[in-house]
Amino acid sequence: MTTTFTTTRRIEFHETDLAGIVHFSNFYKYMEQAEHEYFRSLGLSISMHQDDGTIMGWPRVSASSSFEAPAFFEDVVEIKLYVVRVGVKSLNMEFEFFRENLRLARGRMKTVCCTFKRGDKMRSIEIPEEIRSRFVEVDSPLNKPGSGRGNDHA
Amino acid sequence: MTTTFTTTRRIEFHETDLAGIVHFSNFYKYMEQAEHEYFRSLGLSISMHQDDGTIMGWPRVSASSSFEAPAFFEDVVEIKLYVVRVGVKSLNMEFEFFRENLRLARGRMKTVCCTFKRGDKMRSIEIPEEIRSRFVEVDSPLNKPGSGRGNDHA
Amino acid sequence: MTTTFTTTRRIEFHETDLAGIVHFSNFYKYMEQAEHEYFRSLGLSISMHQDDGTIMGWPRVSASSSFEAPAFFEDVVEIKLYVVRVGVKSLNMEFEFFRENLRLARGRMKTVCCTFKRGDKMRSIEIPEEIRSRFVEVDSPLNKPGSGRGNDHA
């Protein structure tokens, strides 16, 4: 059982901006893409129809990212996802983005388990045990000295 | 009663790409933005809740655009919308994009009037008379010689 | 030597809209993604640095798409690219989008071979023979009766 999840993504032309680099707003989409791939790897979906007609989803409570080096068109970026805390209702994930050995960015995202009917208000719920048991907490890679792959990050 | 609808939009940084110009995919969003503003100007919305619990919407059947000159960051682009044909169930619109007197692009979009319940299949319907009466057909600006503002366009 | 190019793409959450389907503007990005993958498969890039310090690129002249069935979150969409005409300076491509056997959309895109220095105006050029020789023209799949995979399309 692996304790981190890794995926890759090739930078597309429309994701770049006039500075010639990936626009920063895309990194939040990449975090979400990694999260969804991670869920699929566990046999889950980020949007699951329940027996009672409701949908179980995971809206974002917060998301942050810090940027260390730019990503360019056609780069193949490696995204590492770490589940650093499984709360009663929420999930705390951290992310690192790499191009080969260079760390490009780090991120954090907190989501909360909710059920709702289409068009109705979301209601947070305790993460069902059947789902909770699939997540494996790891130590935060962002709080440790010497994190990343050799980046000296204050 | 005006026979065309005009709106403006300032180009945002994230809409540019590494060529230093607006990425072409944004022009389709701009057409939709103009369409929605046009609907609001008629007292309509592109997504209207009906008395019977369904939603009336206007999904796209087709959309095309041709590009004559690039748009740049912070440009204020003028978008002109022309309703060129109100069909039984569909709406044919044409568009011109200008920066001052220079035409940047032209576009066409066909939408169809539909009703649906959330999560269900869309069903095309005849445009209700109460709505149809608000649209005013104009001649296509794209098929006429000397269209635009002096652009010599084959 | 294959005469069409095929790639796939999984629909991401941020590409959907409140109608629960992929927003139509994404299909133009998907066409471009397929074009760029096709170029890479030929040993080319859509943005190539030349010996004389200029960049060779392929700006879009026009792009159109028609929509036959919606695409949904997590769908794996197959994109087929056909080079239907290699002009002196331009490239005409057509596209079909499928989810399994159902055709979702068709598209057309015309690009033109250009060179430019960063920040300068683009200048169209004849496609260099070394590059032209890699493209293989095929018949248009969109103009033929019985095109697609059984869709009866007027």
Next chain:
Amino acid sequence: MTTTFTTTRRIEFHETDLAGIVHFSNFYKYMEQAEHEYFRSLGLSISMHQDDGTIMGWPRVSASSSFEAPAFFEDVVEIKLYVVRVGVKSLNMEFEFFRENLRLARGRMKTVCCTFKRGDKMRSIEIPEEIRSRFVEVDSPLNKPGSGRGNDHA
């Protein structure tokens, strides 16, 4: 002299997702839009050509957002920008998003003043006095008790 900058923005259809709300990644674009409007209001641009042929820009060091209530299609969202610290080379901004009296989200963004030639590496510089003098620091609205407009936020 006002100590905060306020702008508004109407939510567009393509910014919503299948949950029927604005996709969270758009809030980072909205922060940037507000920042750029703020710069223009000061007679500046986020991308300024210098006398020596370089460009002065403000790449993002980090950006975060937390989400309190969803935004919907056609909502008019008010964005408040606060410059909370003008560093030697960097700018720290905070943001609040409102629909009428309801706070939807809060954000933080740190940018750094850089010069670069197109295609070259960015180099951070001290913010020129002529520019620095235009910014007015205000207290952080996010760290104070009773911030927002009545939201009780831990």
